[in-house]
Amino acid sequence: MKKIVFMIFLGLLPSISFSQQQLKGMVMEANPENEHIGLEGANVYWMNSQTGTITKADGTFSIPYLQEYKKLIISYVGYRTDTLTINSPQFVHHLLIPSNELEEVELIKERDAVEKARFSSQNVVTINSAELLKAACCNLSESFETNPAIDVNFSDALTGTRQIRMLGLTSPYLLITQENIPMVRGASQAYGLTFTPGTWVESIQITKGAGSVVNGYESISGQINAELVKPLTDNSLFINGYANRNGRLELNTHINHKLTDKLSTGLYIHGNRRDQIEDRNGDGFLDAPLANQINVQNRWQIQDAEKGWVSFVNVRFLNDEKQVGQSDYDPLTDRFTTNAWGSEIDTRRFDSSLKLGYVFPELPFQSFGFQLSYSTHKQESYFGFNQYDIRHESIYSNLMFNSIIGDTRNKFKTGITFAHDGYDELVNTVDYARVDNSVGAFFEYSYEDLEKVSLTAGLRVDTHNRLGTFFTPRFHIRYTPWEGASLRGSFGRGRRAANFFAENQQFFATSRELRILDTGRSVYGLDPEDAWNYGLSFLQGFNLFGRQGNVTVDYYRTDFRDQVVVDWEDPRAISFYNLEGESYANSFQLEVNHEILENLDLRAAYKLYDVKTDYQSGRLQKPLQARQRFFANLGYQTKPKENGSQWRLDYTVHSLGEQRLPNTSANPAEFRLPENSEPYSLMNAQVTKVFSGKFEVYIGGENLTNFTQDSPVLGSTDPFGPNFDTSIVFAPIMGRMYYAGFRYKI
Amino acid sequence: MKKIVLSLICVLVTSVAMGQDKNKKLTFEVDGKCEMCKMRIEKAALGVKGVKYALWDIPSHQLSLIIDERKTDAMQIKTALVEVGHDTKELKATQEAYDNVHPCCKYREDDTDDSEKHHD
Numbered sequence: 001m002k003k004i005v006f007m008i009f010l011g012l013l014p015s016i017s018f019s020q021q022q023l024k025g026m027v028m029e030a031n032p033e034n035e036h037i038g039l040e041g042a043n044v045y046w047m048n049s050q051t052g053t054i055t056k057a058d059g060t061f062s063i064p065y066l067q068e069y070k071k072l073i074i075s076y077v078g079y080r081t082d083t084l085t086i087n088s089p090q091f092v093h094h095l096l097i098p099s100n101e102l103e104e105v106e107l108i109k110e111r112d113a114v115e116k117a118r119f120s121s122q123n124v125v126t127i128n129s130a131e132l133l134k135a136a137c138c139n140l141s142e143s144f145e146t147n148p149a150i151d152v153n154f155s156d157a158l159t160g161t162r163q164i165r166m167l168g169l170t171s172p173y174l175l176i177t178q179e180n181i182p183m184v185r186g187a188s189q190a191y192g193l194t195f196t197p198g199t200w201v202e203s204i205q206i207t208k209g210a211g212s213v214v215n216g217y218e219s220i221s222g223q224i225n226a227e228l229v230k231p232l233t234d235n236s237l238f239i240n241g242y243a244n245r246n247g248r249l250e251l252n253t254h255i256n257h258k259l260t261d262k263l264s265t266g267l268y269i270h271g272n273r274r275d276q277i278e279d280r281n282g283d284g285f286l287d288a289p290l291a292n293q294i295n296v297q298n299r300w301q302i303q304d305a306e307k308g309w310v311s312f313v314n315v316r317f318l319n320d321e322k323q324v325g326q327s328d329y330d331p332l333t334d335r336f337t338t339n340a341w342g343s344e345i346d347t348r349r350f351d352s353s354l355k356l357g358y359v360f361p362e363l364p365f366q367s368f369g370f371q372l373s374y375s376t377h378k379q380e381s382y383f384g385f386n387q388y389d390i391r392h393e394s395i396y397s398n399l400m401f402n403s404i405i406g407d408t409r410n411k412f413k414t415g416i417t418f419a420h421d422g423y424d425e426l427v428n429t430v431d432y433a434r435v436d437n438s439v440g441a442f443f444e445y446s447y448e449d450l451e452k453v454s455l456t457a458g459l460r461v462d463t464h465n466r467l468g469t470f471f472t473p474r475f476h477i478r479y480t481p482w483e484g485a486s487l488r489g490s491f492g493r494g495r496r497a498a499n500f501f502a503e504n505q506q507f508f509a510t511s512r513e514l515r516i517l518d519t520g521r522s523v524y525g526l527d528p529e530d531a532w533n534y535g536l537s538f539l540q541g542f543n544l545f546g547r548q549g550n551v552t553v554d555y556y557r558t559d560f561r562d563q564v565v566v567d568w569e570d571p572r573a574i575s576f577y578n579l580e581g582e583s584y585a586n587s588f589q590l591e592v593n594h595e596i597l598e599n600l601d602l603r604a605a606y607k608l609y610d611v612k613t614d615y616q617s618g619r620l621q622k623p624l625q626a627r628q629r630f631f632a633n634l635g636y637q638t639k640p641k642e643n644g645s646q647w648r649l650d651y652t653v654h655s656l657g658e659q660r661l662p663n664t665s666a667n668p669a670e671f672r673l674p675e676n677s678e679p680y681s682l683m684n685a686q687v688t689k690v691f692s693g694k695f696e697v698y699i700g701g702e703n704l705t706n707f708t709q710d711s712p713v714l715g716s717t718d719p720f721g722p723n724f725d726t727s728i729v730f731a732p733i734m735g736r737m738y739y740a741g742f743r744y745k746i
Numbered sequence: 747m748k749k750i751v752l753s754l755i756c757v758l759v760t761s762v763a764m765g766q767d768k769n770k771k772l773t774f775e776v777d778g779k780c781e782m783c784k785m786r787i788e789k790a791a792l793g794v795k796g797v798k799y800a801l802w803d804i805p806s807h808q809l810s811l812i813i814d815e816r817k818t819d820a821m822q823i824k825t826a827l828v829e830v831g832h833d834t835k836e837l838k839a840t841q842e843a844y845d846n847v848h849p850c851c852k853y854r855e856d857d858t859d860d861s862e863k864h865h866d
Contacts, residue, residue, distance in 0.1 A: 043772060043773060076771075364801075409792055450788055
C-alpha cells in the first residue's frame, strides 16, 4: 500500500510542475567569436519574488512563469547582472558580459605613498613606489631615509655602507626577504641591501615586532619584504640615470615584454661606478669607495587567471667590486705591504628562484604557494693584512596551503619549509666551514570579525642541525575601541645562528684582536641566539581642517635569552661571547602624519631607545645607538596637469641625540674619544619636475648642513699601528653632496 | 516493505545531496553605497551558517557568495541582510532596520558610490 502511495506521489510531482507555465531559456557567455557557450550555475530569478533557478550544465534553464512576473534577473559571479523585461513565456537567449570588461573602475584618489594598515592585526607599514622616489638614490639600503620605522646608520668609515636598524636592533635581527624569499642573510648580511637597485623595488612592507611564522624563525625585531617590479605591470621601457658630485654614476634599464596573454618577461640591468678619488676631510683615506657593480636580472611571469595559476621564474647575476682605504693605495703594488693601507671587497652572487601560486578558480579563498630558491654568494676580500673570504650556498623552499575554516573570517596558512646553507668561511688562516640544514612546519590561524577584532596566531616547529628542535610561537591582535582607532599587541619568538664575522666585517679594518671567549657550543663555539619580542601600538586617525591624518604611539621590547654579545669596549680587541645576564632593547615611537596644507604632507616622529646589554665590563647602552632620534619629512606636490606634468618637493630632517661611543680610555690620549658623541642634524632635499607621464628630472642635496665626523679613522696616520680603527662612526663622512638624475619610461 | 521504502528514501536523499553543492557560487544585488555598508553586508552574510565567502562590490552593488547549499540558501542570506537594513530585490528591510544604519549609509535617499569618501 505504502509503495503505491509513494509511486503515485512520485508520478504526480512532474505533472504538478508541468501544469504551471514555464519560461525557458539559455544563458551564455558573451565572447568575441559569438560562440554559444552555455554558462552553468548562473542565477535566474524573478524580481521581487522567491522564485528562482540555476542554469544547467549547458546553460539552459526553466523557471515557472506567471503573468505578474515582469523582470527576470540573471546573475553570475564574475559577470554583469542583467535584468530582462519578460512579457510572454518565449524562449530567452541571453549573453552575460564578464564584469571586468565593463567595470574597469578608475581609481581617482591615488593611494597614499605610505600606508598604515589599520585593519591588519600586524603592525605593517607599506612603502610604495611613490615614496621610494623620495630617496632618489640608489638601492634598498637607502630606501628607508623617509621612513621612521627604520633607522639608517653608518656601518664603518670606509665602505659608505648604510646599516639599518629597527626597534634598536641591527639588520641581522630582521628578516629581510625579497618577494617573501629570505635574501639578506648569512654572507650577504653586511652589503646585501646594496645589491638590490632601488628602481627594481615596487614596494616595501615593514612589519614591526614578531611578524609571521610563514617565512621562518629568524626574525626577531621585525620583517622587511621588498616586492620587485613585475614584467606584466612594469613599464615596457624604463631608463634611469643618476650622477652625484662625488663621482657616483648609476644607470638602470628595464625592458619588459608581453610575449603572449599568459607569458611576460623582463630584463633589468643595473650598473654603477665611482672612479673619482674623494678625500674631503684630508685624512688620507677615501671618503667613499671606488666601486663598480653590474647587476642583471631576468624575470619571467606566467599567468593564467582563468585556471588560477601564476608563476615567476627569476635569475639574477651580480658582480660588485669595491676598493677602500688610503687614497694613494694601489692594489697592484701595495697589496699585503705596508706601503699603504687598502682593502678590496669583491662579491659575486647568483640567485635563482621559482614561485608557483595556484588559486582554486571556484574558491577564491583557497590557494597553494610554492617557492624554491637557490643562491651562491662569494665574497673575497682583504682589509690591510686581514683576509676574509666567504662562500655561501643557500637553498630555500617553502610549500604553503591557504584556506578557511567555516567561512572567510577564519583563515589558516599551513606548510613546510626546507632550508640548506653551506658556508665556506676563511678568517685569515682559520677555516670556519659549516653546514646548516633545517626542516620546519608551520600553522598560522587568523580571525577577523570585519569590524573590531582581528588576530593572527602562528606556531612553527623546526629541526635544525645546530639549533636543535624548537617551537616558534607568534601572536598578533588588533582591536578597534572606537572609530578611527586601532590598538595592537603582539609577542613572538625568534632564533638564529649568528654569522658574526659576516655581520661585523668592520672589525677587519681595525687593529683589534679577535677574541671568541666561549667554546664547545654549536655556533663558532657559542650558543645560537634566542629572543622574545613584545609590542603594543596604538593608532588614531583624525581629521583636522578637513584633511586626514593619524597619530601612532608604539612601544616594543626585545628580550634576549641567548645572544652573541659583540663587545667593542676594549680598543685593542673585539670579543664575542655568550650573554650572561640581561640584554634588551626597548623602543618607543610617537609618529604623526598629516596633510597640513593642501598637497603638503608632514610626517614627523620622535623615537626613544633604551638598548642595553650586560657586557663583561657591566651593563651598557649599545654603542653607536642614539638614545633619541627625531625625524620629519615634508612632501609637497602640485596637482598634476592633464599631460601628467607636476612638481614634487621633498625635505627631510634627521636629528640624532647623543650616542655612546665604545670605550677608548685605554688608548693614548690623542686616540681617545669622548664618552658620547655630540647630537647633530642632517637635512636632505629633493625637487622633481615631471614633464609628462614619460619623462621626469630630479635634483637633490644630501647632508645640506654639511655635518661630518671630524676624524672617522682613528690612527689614520699609522694604519698599521696598534690604534688604527675605522669602526667607530657616528656621523656622515661625506659632507654636503648634490645629485641629479632623470627617469624615462614608456 | 519498510526496508524498500527506506532504501528508496536513502537513494533519493543521496541524489538530492549530490545536487547540492558544497561550494556554490551565488550573486545577487544588495543595496548600499559605501565601505561601511560593505563591511555590514559582508559581515551579515558571513554570519549566516553555511556562507563561506562574501564579497560586496561597491560600484555594482553585487554580492558574490560561496555557500554550502546543504546548510543555507539565498533567502536565508537575504533575510539576514534585511535584518541589518540592506534591501535586496526580493526582500526589503523594515523601516526600523533601515533607520539603524549609519547616517552616511542612507542609500535609499542617495544611491551614489561613496567608496572614495570615507573608509570607516
